[in-house]
Amino acid sequence: MNKRIKIFAPATVANLSCGFDVLGCCLDTVGDEMVISLHEDPGVKITKIEGADLPLETHKNVAGVAVEALLKKYDQPPGVDIEIYKKIKAGSGIGSSAASSAGAVWAVNHLLGNPFSPQDLVAFAMEGEKLASGNAHADNVAPALLGGFTLVRSYTPLDVIKLYTPEDLMMTVIHPQIEVKTSDSRSVIKTNITLKDGIRQWGNVGGLVAGLYTEDYGLIGRSLEDVIIEPLRSILIPEFNAVKEAAMSKGALGCGISGSGPSIFALSKGTETANHVATAIREVYDTTGLAFDIHVSKINDQGVKIIDS
């Protein structure tokens, strides 16, 4: 048994304004590459990492931990070698750790003949997220594994739903290369919210899901509102309001924080609008002197993809 596969492990945007901790979607033009191989000698090894300064020790590496969670289901597990070609920057807020965890378990499952369901794979990949952030969240690994838009309806028990993705939706993402400490990003969030804000938020989640299924871009746009997290977290992101204003003025459907930031996403209808939004956002950030990346991507409805097998 010597099997080998090269995959694309996509970046993802979690939360999507109203859907804190439950919604996410998958990108197509931003992601890592990974080479995964199976062999007979047991043990999971990270044999190579390029593009990032990440630990090679299996139990300290999110991909290693996620694959070990999968292999625990076997009495006599195969050995797995993992090469990671990192292109998503760590701490960007577009699911860097999730791409590694999700990509690794997807590839191993594929090489084993797909014994596990997508939902199983989400659970394995969540172990990587737990290592990365201390919190086994699924809102990045779910869209990376299932593709398109996903909803984590529940964690106990885990219930992940793939939603419908309208054809013309396009994502523009700016990654300001600043470090936002996870502890800061968490400490601004309050344990309690008002019922009134909760009602507004779940009204918007309902509206966004309905908008996706009916391809009602106007409704999608109206629903991309976050009255709970964005007002608190956006203060950690330089020029957040100016970026949002620029994006909306160019016709974006909505604009918000990607995951816990610092990346900012804008969702648009059509490539042309998404490109105009990118230009407008770039102009805002050009004035700051900060380094940044901008990505324009269609929604990747497939998730992890095989590059070479």
Add this chain to the structure above:
Amino acid sequence: MNKRIKIFAPATVANLSCGFDVLGCCLDTVGDEMVISLHEDPGVKITKIEGADLPLETHKNVAGVAVEALLKKYDQPPGVDIEIYKKIKAGSGIGSSAASSAGAVWAVNHLLGNPFSPQDLVAFAMEGEKLASGNAHADNVAPALLGGFTLVRSYTPLDVIKLYTPEDLMMTVIHPQIEVKTSDSRSVIKTNITLKDGIRQWGNVGGLVAGLYTEDYGLIGRSLEDVIIEPLRSILIPEFNAVKEAAMSKGALGCGISGSGPSIFALSKGTETANHVATAIREVYDTTGLAFDIHVSKINDQGVKIIDS
């Protein structure tokens, strides 16, 4: 100008477990009848009420107030006579006041040649709700007017969405004939909720909406969960837990409080299950000595209906 119409003004179930203040759906076998006529002499008159002890004074009657809100859009409004044949019991929690408000404005709009949109009609009918409860809520008038399942995405501005209704969904409702004071029903609700409960609730709203569009009855069932309001309000409803247990044991998809109670709804797939659920619920309530009504209804995807014109 002398025009007259007789309509069916449907009962409705608001909240639907996870969707407090935003979700609702329309019933088919329970509702009032109303006769609305237009004439040239200005003024709105409640000319007849049967089946309930409700005020005949226009400004104290929810239908009168709702129609006056509509007629304010006219410089020279026509006169309107309203007859109400009340069959939904007041205080039942299945939208008794909403049926009157919604039915009246729907009928007047119809007789005027439909100048107003469904969303406009919701806004007019909400004035009736404001009179009835002090709160201009839309979660009963929206499904009464639009039919099927509805989402009030936002109140400011008002944004009401008609969702998709799977064919086989059936509602069983028990109305225990006890009085739950609105003040009690409100005072048990807290102003603040935990973010954790909020996340669970909006995950479920997303799941329920996705379940409706994909006709995924299992997902609909799993999403019919309320971790915020039901634990507090259910203590005001005798045998709530026993009713829920009985409904679920007979295969109901979910079971919860209708609006602010005391009615309890159970959603099922198919008529047979809905009838079994009704029998099981009846057995629970037969032991209490309390008077009650039980209704089994398909979801009314049309809303207000013309009986005679």
